[in-house]
Amino acid sequence: MPKTRRGPNDRSNSEERLKKTIRHMEAAEIAKEYAPAKDLAGIEKKNEQRAKSIEELEKEINAAENLGLKGYL
Numbered sequence: 001m002p003k004t005r006r007g008p009n010d011r012s013n014s015e016e017r018l019k020k021t022i023r024h025m026e027a028a029e030i031a032k033e034y035a036p037a038k039d040l041a042g043i044e045k046k047n048e049q050r051a052k053s054i055e056e057l058e059k060e061i062n063a064a065e066n067l068g069l070k071g072y073l
Helices: 011-032 037-066
Strands: none
Touching: 011 037
């Protein structure tokens, strides 16, 4: 199997990625109500990572808007 190389981060879909991450975070919060106790720590850890991603995506989107690059990134 050939090795695959990761390309540069595609910033053209930052807004869609932000919306998707928020939806996943909300779904995980709902799932916590029904999840077994052993899975709660994993769900919370993943949501912490999602919260950090959301902050970074918001910063990225705001920076692009401030530079007047909306639609070009």
